[in-house]
Amino acid sequence: MAEQLRLAKAVLSAQFARRVEELSGQSPYRCYQCGKCSAGCPFADSMDMLPNQVLRLVQLGDEKVLETGAPWSCASCLACEVRCPRGVDIAKVMEAVRLLALRKGESPVTLGSVPAERLPQIAVVGVSRKMTP
Amino acid sequence: MNSILYYPGCGVADQACSMEAAARGALAALGWEMEEMSRWNCCGTVYSLATDDLMRHVGPARVLARAQDAGHERLLTLCSMCYNTLKRAERFLTEDRDRLERVNAFLDDEPDYTGGVRVVHLLELVRDEIGYEAVEEAVQRPLAGLKVSPYYGCTLTRPRSAGIDDPENPRVLEDLLMALGAEPVSSPQGVECCGAYLTATSPEIARRRAADISRAAAAGGAELMVTSCPLCQYNLDTRQKEARGASGRGVPSLYFTQLLALAVGADPAMDEQVIDPRPVLAARGLAVEVKA
Numbered sequence: 356m357a358e359q360l361r362l363a364k365a366v367l368s369a370q371f372a373r374r375v376e377e378l379s380g381q382s383p384y385r386c387y388q389c390g391k392c393s394a395g396c397p398f399a400d401s402m403d404m405l406p407n408q409v410l411r412l413v414q415l416g417d418e419k420v421l422e423t424g425a426p427w428s429c430a431s432c433l434a435c436e437v438r439c440p441r442g443v444d445i446a447k448v449m450e451a452v453r454l455l456a457l458r459k460g461e462s463p464v465t466l467g468s469v470p471a472e473r474l475p476q477i478a479v480v481g482v483s484r485k486m487t488p
Numbered sequence: 489m490n491s492i493l494y495y496p497g498c499g500v501a502d503q504a505c506s507m508e509a510a511a512r513g514a515l516a517a518l519g520w521e522m523e524e525m526s527r528w529n530c531c532g533t534v535y536s537l538a539t540d541d542l543m544r545h546v547g548p549a550r551v552l553a554r555a556q557d558a559g560h561e562r563l564l565t566l567c568s569m570c571y572n573t574l575k576r577a578e579r580f581l582t583e584d585r586d587r588l589e590r591v592n593a594f595l596d597d598e599p600d601y602t603g604g605v606r607v608v609h610l611l612e613l614v615r616d617e618i619g620y621e622a623v624e625e626a627v628q629r630p631l632a633g634l635k636v637s638p639y640y641g642c643t644l645t646r647p648r649s650a651g652i653d654d655p656e657n658p659r660v661l662e663d664l665l666m667a668l669g670a671e672p673v674s675s676p677q678g679v680e681c682c683g684a685y686l687t688a689t690s691p692e693i694a695r696r697r698a699a700d701i702s703r704a705a706a707a708g709g710a711e712l713m714v715t716s717c718p719l720c721q722y723n724l725d726t727r728q729k730e731a732r733g734a735s736g737r738g739v740p741s742l743y744f745t746q747l748l749a750l751a752v753g754a755d756p757a758m759d760e761q762v763i764d765p766r767p768v769l770a771a772r773g774l775a776v777e778v779k780a
Contacts, residue, residue, distance in 0.1 A: 380539045397680045401693050428693065431537060432681030433646035437655040444647075450537035469688050475722045477499040477569060481533040481685030484544070 379451035392435035457488035493560040494522035497570035499718035506757035511745040513754030548577035553601035568717035572643035620667040628753035630669030637710035668751040677704035682723040698728035740765035
């Protein structure tokens with residue numbers, strides 16, 4: 356974790372941050388890393404990286420964020436969105452990271468990993484849409 | 489009899505039939521009738537959060553265009569997810585003429601959507617138009633003494649711009665429960681997500697959430713939880729049962745429409761729950777027979 360968050364010029368790419376900004380409509384640089392999103396996230400305990408740390412990697416333009424599992428444990432519940440003191444819609448940033456991973460064919464979660472069981476139609480449609488690039 | 493155009497959505501038509509059956513009966517007792525759209529399609533379930541995929545708003549646009557074509561200015565939903573997706577798509581499309589034109593150009597056999605259909609959730613209709621006083625007057629079996637924990641989930645109140653109530657301190661379910669004679673027990677987990685569609689990819693997350701939410705409700709003294717979304721209901725009922733195993737009793741969960749129906753003397757359609765709510769109700773003198 357510490358290594359992933361270390362400032363290193365080699366991994367900085369402003370272009371990547373701009374792509375996330377364009378796709379999400381959110382400026383990652385508004386975030387001042389207070390951690391309120393992570394404190395209230397009901398899925399933080401299932402994430403390999405906290406939501407504010409995902410934002411931090413995006414600020415740093417670090418494409419390694421595409422390999423993290425955290426955005427795939429985000430359910431777009433918007434608890435962070437209503438609480439962010441800087442008005443960042445973090446769920447949109449998470450969606451942009453998921454879409455960029457999907458579009459590169461590098462998402463860590465795929466529809467094939469959905470266990471075979473009877474599920475409500477809205478769960479199946481919801482997850483299918485979240486996994487469509 | 490007042491009438492309002494009604495969009496069921498896949499959840500209600502698939503696994504949440506009881507939510508609708510109870511709503512029909514309860515509304516009839518209150519002098520309202522839901523007129524189902526003659527043709528409808530999936531709302532898309534989740535509102536797209538990306539700036540570049542207009543395509544994903546075509547589903548809700550079709551629904552809105554058909555509502556408008558049928559001459560209606562309002563469209564009622566029972567499911568919170570449908571409410572959220574339709575409400576947000578309506579705003580997204582009408583706040584930018586270019587987006588609306590492009591989606592209309594894509595729509596084939598539907599007339600153009602020009603804006604102006606207001607998406608309304610049943611809880612809003614009850615609060616703002618029917619009114620809690622009228623509900624109180626229609627109550628035949630007060631839910632006296634029944635301690636119920638409102639579970640709002642996410643899509644009914646977030647984001648703030650689309651929600652029907654305050655996202656952090658909503659009241660609408662508490663107020664309805666009081667009108668029905670029940671005792672609302674607000675929970676710190678009442679607005680925290682149940683796991684939603686993660687229940688498909690990561691069922692263990694939904695089980696953990698359902699366990700946390702139901703324990704918080706029980707810790708406040710609640711005997712029952714109440715939901716407004718078929719996916720919340722699935723997670724709080726089925727996933728909670730799985731999390732607790734065969735021995736754990738669990739906190740039963742019902743749709744708000746079912747409690748409304750029960751109180752106004754309509755059929756609460758209680759035949760779908762995994763964790764049976766009937767013993768809790770019977771203990772409060774509210775025995776419910778399940779029709780074969």
